[in-house]
Amino acid sequence: MTAEIWSQVWQFTPTLLWAMLINVQLLLALIALGLVTGVVVALIEVYSPRPLAALALAYEWFFRGVPELVLLFLFYFGLTQMGMDISPFFAAVLALGFRSSGYQSQIFRGAIQSVPPGQLMAAHSLGMGTMKTIRYVILPQALRLSIPPWSNEFSAVFKDTTLAYGIGVVEIVRQARYISVRNFPLTLPVFILVAFMFLVLTYLGNWGLGRLEQRLHVPGLETHAKRGEAREL
Amino acid sequence: MNSDSADHLLRVEDVHKRYGREEVLRGVSFTMERADTKVIIGASGTGKSTLLRCINKLTDPDQGRVWLENQEITGRRAPVNRIRSQMGFVFQDFNLFTHLPALDNVRIGPQRVKGIRRREATTLAQEALATVGLKEKAQSYPAQLSGGQQQRVAIARALAMSPKLMLFDEPTSALDPELIGEVLEVMVKLAKEGMTMLVVSHEMGFARTVADEIIFMEGGVILEQAPPESMFRNPQHKRTGEFLRKISDLYGESE
Ligand SMILES: Nc1ncnc2c1ncn2[C@@H]1O[C@H](COP(=O)(O)OP(=O)(O)OP(=O)(O)O)[C@@H](O)[C@H]1O
Ligand SMILES: [Mg+2]
Numbered sequence: 001m002t003a004e005i006w007s008q009v010w011q012f013t014p015t016l017l018w019a020m021l022i023n024v025q026l027l028l029a030l031i032a033l034g035l036v037t038g039v040v041v042a043l044i045e046v047y048s049p050r051p052l053a054a055l056a057l058a059y060e061w062f063f064r065g066v067p068e069l070v071l072l073f074l075f076y077f078g079l080t081q082m083g084m085d086i087s088p089f090f091a092a093v094l095a096l097g098f099r100s101s102g103y104q105s106q107i108f109r110g111a112i113q114s115v116p117p118g119q120l121m122a123a124h125s126l127g128m129g130t131m132k133t134i135r136y137v138i139l140p141q142a143l144r145l146s147i148p149p150w151s152n153e154f155s156a157v158f159k160d161t162t163l164a165y166g167i168g169v170v171e172i173v174r175q176a177r178y179i180s181v182r183n184f185p186l187t188l189p190v191f192i193l194v195a196f197m198f199l200v201l202t203y204l205g206n207w208g209l210g211r212l213e214q215r216l217h218v219p220g221l222e223t224h225a226k227r228g229e230a231r232e233l
Numbered sequence: 234m235n236s237d238s239a240d241h242l243l244r245v246e247d248v249h250k251r252y253g254r255e256e257v258l259r260g261v262s263f264t265m266e267r268a269d270t271k272v273i274i275g276a277s278g279t280g281k282s283t284l285l286r287c288i289n290k291l292t293d294p295d296q297g298r299v300w301l302e303n304q305e306i307t308g309r310r311a312p313v314n315r316i317r318s319q320m321g322f323v324f325q326d327f328n329l330f331t332h333l334p335a336l337d338n339v340r341i342g343p344q345r346v347k348g349i350r351r352r353e354a355t356t357l358a359q360e361a362l363a364t365v366g367l368k369e370k371a372q373s374y375p376a377q378l379s380g381g382q383q384q385r386v387a388i389a390r391a392l393a394m395s396p397k398l399m400l401f402d403e404p405t406s407a408l409d410p411e412l413i414g415e416v417l418e419v420m421v422k423l424a425k426e427g428m429t430m431l432v433v434s435h436e437m438g439f440a441r442t443v444a445d446e447i448i449f450m451e452g453g454v455i456l457e458q459a460p461p462e463s464m465f466r467n468p469q470h471k472r473t474g475e476f477l478r479k480i481s482d483l484y485g486e487s488e
Binding site: 118119127144219221 | 315316319321324326329341346376387390
């Protein structure tokens, strides 16, 4: 590849960066949806009576079992067919967000279960009800313990945002396709550039999460994490 | 409400608890008055922990009733959390909240359960830590404290709620021998200051120093209940005498 070609690619870099911003927005929206839903599903699985817990497990099973593209089509074309006016972006947030919640709930479930039961008894003995116990004792520990496995999920769903291509979201892969279709010789360098952008951003994301983990580190909490992970395996 | 029970600080009436086929508690009744200290002893598996947990309903008794003053915690619509907040519970293995420094462990009850403002809750927590001699450890996490220090923080955590009654379930039996003294010292001080305490413990030195009565449990019932000296000198049941001799051999008589 000549310098000529790379200088042409350089011209398209801003366009690609703008498109990458869509992926980042998609990532933030879907991972937030997945986080909130995942925590709720995990809490239901661990603490609710049987029928409700079974329902949560079924939810997890569905969103982990159906391929991402099928979910995207279900949420976009399905909802559109049902008469809902839904944008491809929003459909992608829902489909990928709920899917991620199925994976995140499993992370949180393990972490929640690794909080020693004695601490729950202690919280109850102080007069804390279930909600206060969850808020002040369980989640602060479980969420900290979840950061390392959560980083993996973060990287995975970041890459999955490119699947929104399939329902017409103009994210980075679609934008790269537009460019390469019009300038065929640029196909390879453009996709190399896209790959490079993902590598850099994933690295930065994981670095940031690593920093967060360090900042929230509490002496003595890591031992539970190891126990929790061992139980998961 | 029961006018009768208002006279006692704690009234436990005919408590039964069954786990599967095993009836762990088979009708336990006793009362405690304000500033009483009672020590429960008995062989492993006789239901001492179960009894203590039935009193603050960490375990649901199958049958029987428990009153703290005139509040029945076993009532169908009892405000369980409010009654629990008036009873401190100290566990064998401390159960401090791992993610919180000592001060926050102690402050969380007043602040989050009683809704006391942060600044006042902090003052309460500092006072409670001072009572157990750990003011300077306020910022240490549980993992940075010795077992004895952790148990003292756990006592402070219970104390900060200004409980009417403190329940202790073998508070020193998870500790290395050299750390037992510092915890017992705190407990003796509390008893002498008039705290009402129900303590499962085989530390006979402690029992002799501060207990008004020793409760000997066997097979899910109270077999005998008497002040320490009379129980040692003149046990009413052969089993009581045997058990006392056994734990004296086992634990010694350290004051
Ligand atoms: N949650 C539970 N589920 C099933 N069985 C239990 C439970 N808790 C206690 N038990 C059983 O009840 C019996 C009494 O237990 P408990 O812990 O009250 O005895 P204890 O007098 O405190 O003994 P120790 O001196 O060993 O602490 C034991 O046989 C125990 O196995
Ligand atoms: Mg016990």
